[in-house]
Amino acid sequence: MTLLELKNVSVSYGRIEAIHDMSFAVDEGEIVSLIGANGAGKSTTMKTISGLLNPRSGSITFDGEDITKMKAHIRVVKGISQAPEGRGVFPGMTVLENLDMGTFGLKDRSGVKAGFDRVFSLFPRLAERKSQVGGTMSGGEQQMLAIGRALMAQPRLLLLDEPSMGLAPQFIRQIFSIITEINQQGTTILLVEQNANQALTRANRGFVLETGSITHSGTGKELLANPAIKEAYLGVG
Amino acid sequence: MSTTDGPTLIPDAKAEQDAITRESNRTTRGGFFAPLADRWNRLSRPQQWAFLLVVVVIAYALPVLNPPLITSEPGNDWPITCLQMAIFALVAVGLNVVVGYAGLLDLGYVAFFAVGSYTAAMFTSPDSPYLHIPYLWTLPVAMAVAMFFGVLLGVPTLRLRGDYLAIVTLGFGEIVRILATIIPAMKGQVGFQNVGHPPGTAADGHPIFSNSNGTPWYWLTITVLIVILLLAGNLERSRVGRAWVAIREDEDAAEIMGVPTFKYKVWAFAIGAGIGGLSGALSAGATGFINNQKFDVQTSILFLAAVVLGGSGNKVGAILGGAVVAYLPLRFTAIADYKYLIFGVVLVVLMIFRAKGLLPARQRLLAYGKVAYARVAARSRAGSPTAATKTEGTAK
Numbered sequence: 001m002t003l004l005e006l007k008n009v010s011v012s013y014g015r016i017e018a019i020h021d022m023s024f025a026v027d028e029g030e031i032v033s034l035i036g037a038n039g040a041g042k043s044t045t046m047k048t049i050s051g052l053l054n055p056r057s058g059s060i061t062f063d064g065e066d067i068t069k070m071k072a073h074i075r076v077v078k079g080i081s082q083a084p085e086g087r088g089v090f091p092g093m094t095v096l097e098n099l100d101m102g103t104f105g106l107k108d109r110s111g112v113k114a115g116f117d118r119v120f121s122l123f124p125r126l127a128e129r130k131s132q133v134g135g136t137m138s139g140g141e142q143q144m145l146a147i148g149r150a151l152m153a154q155p156r157l158l159l160l161d162e163p164s165m166g167l168a169p170q171f172i173r174q175i176f177s178i179i180t181e182i183n184q185q186g187t188t189i190l191l192v193e194q195n196a197n198q199a200l201t202r203a204n205r206g207f208v209l210e211t212g213s214i215t216h217s218g219t220g221k222e223l224l225a226n227p228a229i230k231e232a233y234l235g236v237g
Numbered sequence: 238m239s240t241t242d243g244p245t246l247i248p249d250a251k252a253e254q255d256a257i258t259r260e261s262n263r264t265t266r267g268g269f270f271a272p273l274a275d276r277w278n279r280l281s282r283p284q285q286w287a288f289l290l291v292v293v294v295i296a297y298a299l300p301v302l303n304p305p306l307i308t309s310e311p312g313n314d315w316p317i318t319c320l321q322m323a324i325f326a327l328v329a330v331g332l333n334v335v336v337g338y339a340g341l342l343d344l345g346y347v348a349f350f351a352v353g354s355y356t357a358a359m360f361t362s363p364d365s366p367y368l369h370i371p372y373l374w375t376l377p378v379a380m381a382v383a384m385f386f387g388v389l390l391g392v393p394t395l396r397l398r399g400d401y402l403a404i405v406t407l408g409f410g411e412i413v414r415i416l417a418t419i420i421p422a423m424k425g426q427v428g429f430q431n432v433g434h435p436p437g438t439a440a441d442g443h444p445i446f447s448n449s450n451g452t453p454w455y456w457l458t459i460t461v462l463i464v465i466l467l468l469a470g471n472l473e474r475s476r477v478g479r480a481w482v483a484i485r486e487d488e489d490a491a492e493i494m495g496v497p498t499f500k501y502k503v504w505a506f507a508i509g510a511g512i513g514g515l516s517g518a519l520s521a522g523a524t525g526f527i528n529n530q531k532f533d534v535q536t537s538i539l540f541l542a543a544v545v546l547g548g549s550g551n552k553v554g555a556i557l558g559g560a561v562v563a564y565l566p567l568r569f570t571a572i573a574d575y576k577y578l579i580f581g582v583v584l585v586v587l588m589i590f591r592a593k594g595l596l597p598a599r600q601r602l603l604a605y606g607k608v609a610y611a612r613v614a615a616r617s618r619a620g621s622p623t624a625a626t627k628t629e630g631t632a633k
Binding site for chain 1: 476479480482483486487489490491492493494495496497498
């Protein structure tokens with residue numbers, strides 16, 4: 001079943017078009033990866049889906065409902081949650097406070113306790129650092145916190161914007177295995193990455209973005225095997 | 238550590254352990270007042286209330302006590318100095334909601350103070366041809382009118398951020414001042430005489446709330462201040478307060494956590510404006526006269542200096558900052574002419590040595606209350622290093 005669908009979406013910053021006529025869909029239960037180089041429009045796509053940017057044309061539907069004009073904070077209530085690029089944790093709040101902010105949009109608070117347990121079992125490191133201030137944590141821990149906070153909103157669709165950015169290789173593997181685990185628990189995941197190898201290995205399907213348009217699409221395996229993509233994104237050729 | 242760290246080398250086990258131990262000790266902000274804050278947080282609730290009661294009693298007794306050395310006499314009347322301090326403290330508490338809690342830089346806050354002053358004057362002064370109401374009624378009315386102006390300014394401008402918002406508010410402050418000059422009904426430099434006062438006549442036939450006697454006005458002002466503090470404290474701990482902190486720290490992140498940022502920013506603006514209007518009305522009543530001269534940009538900057546000096550985001554700090562900014566020029570009359578120079582130097586020095594103000598803000602654990610926070614903090618201090626080593630093993 002299609003959970004999220006973008007149809008002919010274009011987004012501009014002033015006169016500069018960052019995304020041109022983009023269409024793709026994410027099915028419920030999938031991991032979908034968007035890969036591309038710097039400036040390809042990956043983060044713009046994410047911000048457009050989460051509602052921080054408005055498309056100039058085209059439409060976005062989520063779970064059969066048109067959300068093109070919906071405000072970002074209402075999309076959270078509908079079930080779209082984002083771990084933003086550059087992690088975006090609240091630097092002056094503790095781990096617990098950060099996680100609690102994730103529940104801000106929840107009307108039914110009965111699942112909050114279970115949400116904390118889920119996040120702490122996925123990221124035991126966070127459980128040890130409940131009272132540490134977000135801004136003093138290492139990059140990897142902030143990334144865990146950002147993903148954990150996004151999960152606290154009990155999303156149906158989790159948007160991950162470059163979860164591996166700036167992390168040590170050991171952390172990258174760990175983060176990706178946790179992403180797979182979150183997906184197996186029933187959350188649909190849309191991921192944008194520069195780390196094409198990990199992103200495509202883990203994904204059901206993938207799309208390649210170049211200067212604001214999708215140039216290749218297919219299953220993760222197909223894209224990994226595609227010689228053009230190998231050369232451009234995997235550093236082999 | 239910054240949020241934009243690049244990749245780091247994989248540390249060896251010992252360095253990793255050191256880092257964990259170091260980072261799991263909650264960073265206490267150092268400096269002169271830090272131990273005080275710690276000591277305060279360790280007190281039980283009843284002890285804190287008892288201590289507050291003493292502070293409140295001293296605050297009420299202040300104009301009568303007239304303590305030597307501290308007193309501003311003979312240069313300035315001491316009760317009136319106290320009153321000025323209380324009004325500045327109230328203004329700072331209001332501006333602190335906007336600047337400290339929600340992180341919106343407002344350089345035209347004096348506009349709301351002016352709106353409150355003019356509301357009180359135009360409803361009570363015999364110079365005003367309009368409807369007259371008892372003075373005490375003008376306090377809620379001034380608050381409501383100022384809140385209305387807060388929303389009026391906020392709705393079109395709060396989509397702007399940071400510097401852009403600051404410029405617009407700066408302009409708004411000037412607009413209000415200039416309107417007071419050019420609108421005939423607001424009487425420009427002539428102004429309004431004999432602004433009203435609360436009822437009551439003393440034994441000698443003079444009104445209790447006379448313009449020459451600061452003490453009753455001071456008592457009225459700090460009573461209002463205490464009420465506002467209780468309300469602000471409740472807001473701070475509520476869902477609204479959490480939303481403000483989130484907006485201040487990262488507006489985009491707040492929005493995608495489901496915080497309707499625009500709505501909460503307008504609320505911060507309106508509540509801040511309301512408190513500004515209230516202090517304006519009190520000031521107009523106490524002085525008995527207003528015209529267009531007091532509401533200039535310098536006054537806005539002075540208000541902002543009070544908040545920053547005290548510790549942006551901390552209401553106790555705001556009171557301290559407001560009181561200090563009002564007190565110094567009245568106490569040291571010789572330096573009054575140089576007050577902006579001196580405040581400038583003080584702020585520069587303060588920003589170097591104590592960038593978060595005299596009493597820095599540290600929001601409590603917003604969702605769980607103090608007790609839970611203390612428990613978690615204690616547990617993480619005691620248990621963290623060993624627990625961390627365990628998962629360190631499993632993580633690899």
